[in-house]
Amino acid sequence: MKLIVLAPEDDNHTAPIKWALEKAGHRVVCWAGLSWTDGGQASLLMNQDDTLVLGGHSVDPGDVIWIRRPELPDPNPKVSEADKKFASLEYRSFYHCIAYFLETLPVWCINKYSAARMTIQKSVQLRLARQCGLKTPSTLMSNQPATVREFFARENSRTICKGFTPHVWQKEGQMSVAITETFELTADQLPSDEVLTYAPAIYQERVPKDFDIRMVLMGNHIYSYALKNTKQALDWRQDAGLGHVTAELVPTPPDVEKGVLEFARRSGVCFGSLDFGVDAQGQWWFLEINEQGQFLWIDQFNREARLLEKFCAFVTSPQGSTLPLEARQDLFPSLAEYEELLKNEQVAPVGRPRPDDPFLSMEA
Amino acid sequence: MDKNNRVLGRIGARELTEQEVDAVQGAFQVRHTLTPCFIDKKQQLLNGDQAIGECGP
Numbered sequence: 001m002k003l004i005v006l007a008p009e010d011d012n013h014t015a016p017i018k019w020a021l022e023k024a025g026h027r028v029v030c031w032a033g034l035s036w037t038d039g040g041q042a043s044l045l046m047n048q049d050d051t052l053v054l055g056g057h058s059v060d061p062g063d064v065i066w067i068r069r070p071e072l073p074d075p076n077p078k079v080s081e082a083d084k085k086f087a088s089l090e091y092r093s094f095y096h097c098i099a100y101f102l103e104t105l106p107v108w109c110i111n112k113y114s115a116a117r118m119t120i121q122k123s124v125q126l127r128l129a130r131q132c133g134l135k136t137p138s139t140l141m142s143n144q145p146a147t148v149r150e151f152f153a154r155e156n157s158r159t160i161c162k163g164f165t166p167h168v169w170q171k172e173g174q175m176s177v178a179i180t181e182t183f184e185l186t187a188d189q190l191p192s193d194e195v196l197t198y199a200p201a202i203y204q205e206r207v208p209k210d211f212d213i214r215m216v217l218m219g220n221h222i223y224s225y226a227l228k229n230t231k232q233a234l235d236w237r238q239d240a241g242l243g244h245v246t247a248e249l250v251p252t253p254p255d256v257e258k259g260v261l262e263f264a265r266r267s268g269v270c271f272g273s274l275d276f277g278v279d280a281q282g283q284w285w286f287l288e289i290n291e292q293g294q295f296l297w298i299d300q301f302n303r304e305a306r307l308l309e310k311f312c313a314f315v316t317s318p319q320g321s322t323l324p325l326e327a328r329q330d331l332f333p334s335l336a337e338y339e340e341l342l343k344n345e346q347v348a349p350v351g352r353p354r355p356d357d358p359f360l361s362m363e364a
Numbered sequence: 365m366d367k368n369n370r371v372l373g374r375i376g377a378r379e380l381t382e383q384e385v386d387a388v389q390g391a392f393q394v395r396h397t398l399t400p401c402f403i404d405k406k407q408q409l410l411n412g413d414q415a416i417g418e419c420g421p
Contacts, residue, residue: 161372161373161376162373163373166413167373167374167377169374169377174382175382175385176379176380176381176382176385177379177380177385178374178377178378178379178380179377179378179380180373180374180376180377180378181376181377181378183376183378185376191372191375195369195370195371195372195375196372198369198370198371198372199371199372199373201372201373235378237413273413290413293413294413
């Protein structure tokens with residue numbers, strides 16, 4: 001058995017996890033996604049024994065495929081201008097053939113591509129969460145001004161606004177940036193109808209939360225961390241980056257655990273990072289799930305979390321295992337060890353410049 | 365910022381100063397590259413919970 005990670009080797013979660021698994025004697029290979037380069041090429045041979053090769057790595061029965069963050073298909077830039085559109089669509093179609101085909105093989109996909117594509121949609125996850133018994137806030141997704149204004153006219157209710165995707169705007173020639181964040185909005189503050197059509201947005205009942213929860217789902221195992229930020233910000237993510245957040249392991253209420261496991265069963269995802277808000281009555285409100293969300297940062301805020309070791313135990317356990325991950329987590333080194341090596345430049349740095357970030361815009 | 369034709373998400377965006385971006389980046393590279401909301405000033409990219417890959421939104 002080997003682990004095939006669909007992500008660049010220097011992805012910030014892939015690198016430490018690959019290092020930890022290899023240190024424990026496991027075989028890990030990376031495939032950054034379909035591209036024209038040698039390492040990005042792939043072949044799918046369909047005959048009596050179907051064969052799939054990703055960048056020189058054959059996909060074999062029993063392998064585990066972690067679809068972490070593959071890069072977009074990358075056609076050869078030397079192709080004729082007249083053929084670029086066609087080549088791009090062919091690359092995309094071939095990638096889809098590969099990604100969906102993986103689900104038909106005797107391998108374990110974390111997560112299945114079809115499940116990931118479905119579940120990443122915020123509309124789907126909110127509805128499914130509600131159907132699974134989780135408490136969800138009233139939500140409107142819209143670019144229709146009249147409907148938006150009607151939503152804001154609800155009585156005794158506060159409303160927040162957030163985007164479907166994160167984004168950063170950087171001023172040209174400056175280092176200051178603006179970043180999308182959940183923010184509260186009142187009916188009086190709504191802009192003109194025209195502006196409401198510039199981009200659809202998510203309008204949501206504000207959860208009167210005392211604190212946030214970041215939950216990590218690994219198969220049948222759920223780990224919940226209470227995130228308390230000193231600034232009591234509506235959106236804790238920036239404060240996490242600034243180090244103003246604490247992450248404390250807390251028990252998951254049985255009804256929430258039941259709902260999350262049902263959500264996982266119905267959606268088909270076996271791994272993900274979930275966000276909840278907890279109100280003064282102790283009720284947990286489901287906010288969202290990111291099926292490949294960041295989770296290793298919790299190890300940095302709480303060294304006892306040991307999510308790197310737990311994840312390594314998870315991906316090297318039989319699919320569907322109910323054995324506690326804690327029983328095998330000692331087989332793997334910690335993130336702190338990796339960080340020490342990184343600090344001393346004994347392992348390659350994570351991340352690399354990208355020519356084009358879809359989440360970044362320049363502005364005057 | 366000229367608000368005349370900006371999207372609501374930009375109007376409500378949080379402005380980070382250069383100093384705040386530096387603070388987010390911090391002294392330990394790995395510490396902050398892992399967080400769910402990280403702006404890499406050097407690489408000019410957002411490293412968050414969501415990714416626009418083939419599984420993107």
